[in-house]
Amino acid sequence: MKNIASVLEYHDRTKHRPSKYAASLGYMDWATQPDPFRRYKGATLIPLTHSEVTPPYHLLFQQDPLPSAPLCYESLSQLLRYSLGLAAIKSHGGSSWALRCNASSGNLHPTECYIIAPSMEGISDHATLSHYAPREHALELLHTYDSSLEEGTFLIALSSVVWREAWKYGERSWRYCQLDAGHAYQAINIAASMLGWKCELLSVDSAEIASLFGLDQSERFDPNEKESPDLLIRIGVGTSLTLPHTPKIPYDANLLSSSHHLWPILKLIGDATEGIYPQIPPLKRGDYLPAPSKSAGEIILKRRSAQMMDGSGITKEQFRSLLSASLFCENTSDVHFVLFVHRVEGLEKGLYIYVRDKKDLISLQQSLDETFKWQECGEELYLLREGDFRGVAQMISCNQEIAKEGAFSFGMLCKFSSTLETHGGIGYKSLYHQCGMIGQMLYLEATSLHLSATGIGCFLDDEFHALLGISDQRYQSLYHFTIGRAIVDTRITTLPPY
Ligand SMILES: Cc1cc2nc3c(=O)[nH]c(=O)nc-3n(C[C@H](O)[C@H](O)[C@H](O)COP(=O)(O)O)c2cc1C
Structure with a gap:
């Protein structure tokens, strides 16, 4: 299949190697730094509300969902506030920057969010298509439909402005966009469960998502700042899926950068990963219930990436x-963890x-080094080899100390060639989404345990594979992660975002 060849070419070419990182500018071109906030000039802005009351975090893990909130202006506001909204404004040395509930590689936030919802008091007495503007915590109204939509259910599309990541990360940036989309999905999934709502990932064609949300109206976007349609989510209790027709939208996307550096491989991988989104079989969750802790909203707003760990x-x-x-990310059954355990009481290093x-x-067992021990430690955890892997973990994570100074770090080892064979190129995209979903979940769980985490997009792919004795494409690691205790930089000031 042609698109599989393109995926394999992209995957191999964007691996970081000790002697050669994936191609990027290699410096920050501050003059063309992309605007992290998309806006549609002329579109009516509908401010959303801020609710402080959210359920305790541990209740999100109960077998039975929380009572379902009605779909209305207030509940939609809460969903967006605690998924893709701003969490804090940080400032230091005269500059300040916004951080959001969803983590993003380099804090560049390529993910955009669009909503198709039925008529709602406070928004419109028609069904609407809108864009979420996180800085303002508001909806930008892009279209009102003449026909009505099924009550109590609505659609969210997530798309990526790949340029935002490409500006800094060059050719590897497409991977980060997809990991970020997974983080954003899980952020929405958690915020939905706080309202007793269930998210469903729809298996539709990416071209259909683009047409439904007007992302294929290329004249409305700068050619270098187009958005690729990534995920379509249905929230609520809908039975049938009736997709409205979206005509030409009269609002143009703002220009994010004055000029662009082009990476042709990004178009190749974008095209090769279009298609019908795969249905990933759900994982068995287990009956994990965290100890009673703070409200889910507090944990979400408090979640931060550790920049240093205390060892x-x-x-x-x-x-x-x-x-x-991690098992509470339902559609992530293609991902396993290979862990460098440095300091976990009661577990050998x-x-x-x-x-x-x-x-x-x-x-x-057949794919990994045949000399591994596979010593059972219970609940699907196996010791492969004893030893101090701190130095190796740091080296594999592009020499980042957080991988060594965390209590443990790990690579997300994904079922690779069989996913591509089954689903084609879009399977590659879905693997990154699965890893990102797990990442967002683990950030929150770490926060609830008074620990900190950091996603690690920068790692030496084949150094990790070689360590595991992997020499083929059956399994590949697509995202790394570390968890421990952060050293907080007290020079940075934190302000409320709204
Ligand atoms: C996909 C992904 C990859 C990341 N890679 C790294 C990394 O290699 N090193 C690092 O220090 N932080 C990494 N981060 C953390 C981001 O820099 C961080 O999420 C961002 O600065 C926003 O901060 P926040 O998570 O506190 O909101 C990554 C985050 C994501 C989501």
């Missing part, structure tokens, strides 16, 4: 909680594997 350890219980919480979906156990 202290965590308990085995905390470690187990983190692994169990070493290299471990957490087999998140049991049915892959044999294929993993």
Whole structure:
């Protein structure tokens, strides 16, 4: 299949190697730094509300969902506030920057969010298409439909402005956009569960998402700042899926940068990963219930990436909680964890594997180094090799100390060639989404345990694979992560975002 060849070419070419990182400018061209906030000039801006009351975080893990909130202006406001809204304004040395509820590689935030919702008091007495503007915590009204939509259910599309990441990360940026889209999806999924709502990832063609949300109206976007349609989510209790027709939207997207550096491979991978979004079989969640903790809203707003870790350890219980919480990302059964355990009380230092979906156990055993021990540690955790892997973890994470000074760090090892064979190029995209979803979930779980986490997009792909004895494409690591205790930089001031 042609698109698989393109995916494999992109994947190999954008691997970081010790002697050669994936191509990028290699410096920050501040003059062309993209605006992190998309706006549509002339579109009516509808401010959203701010609700402070959210349920306790641990209740989101109950078997039974929380009572379902009615779909209205206030509940939609809450969903967006605690998923893609701003969480804090940071300032230091005369400059300030916004941080959001969803983590993003380099804080560049390529993910945009569009909503098609039925008529709602406070928004419109017609069904609407709008764009979420996080800086203002407001909806930009792009279109009102003549026909009505099914009540109690609505659609969210997530898209990526790949240029925002390409500006800094060059050819590897497409990977980061997809990881970020996964983070954004999980942020929405969690905020929805706070309202007793269920998110469903729809298996539709990316061209259909583009047409539905007007993203294919190329004349409305700068040619270098187009948005690629990534995910379509249905929230609510809808039974049928009736997609409205969206005509030409009269509002143009703002220009994000004055000029652009082009990376032709990004168009190649964008095209190769279009198609019908795969349905990923759900994972078995287990019956994990965290200890009672703060409100979900507080945890979401408090979540931050650690920039330095203090080198202290965590308990085995905390470690187990983190692994169990990852299973609450329903559609992530293609991802396993290979862990560098540095300091977890009651666990020997070493290299471990957490087999998140049991049915892959044999294929993993056949794919990894045959000298690994596979010593059972319970609940699908296996010790592969004892030892101090702190230096290796740092080296593999582009020499970032957080991977060594966290209590543990790990790579998300994904079922690679079989996913591409089954789903074609778009399967590649969905693997990054799965990794991003897990990342966002683990950030929150770490925060609830008074720990900190950091996503690690910068890692030496094949150095990691070589360590595991991987020499083919059956499994590939697509995202790395570290969890421990952060050293907070007290020189940076934090202000409320709104
Ligand atoms: C996909 C992804 C990759 C990331 N890679 C790195 C990394 O390699 N090193 C690092 O220090 N932080 C990394 N981060 C953390 C981001 O820099 C951080 O999310 C961003 O600055 C926003 O800060 P916040 O998470 O506190 O909101 C990554 C985050 C994501 C989502």
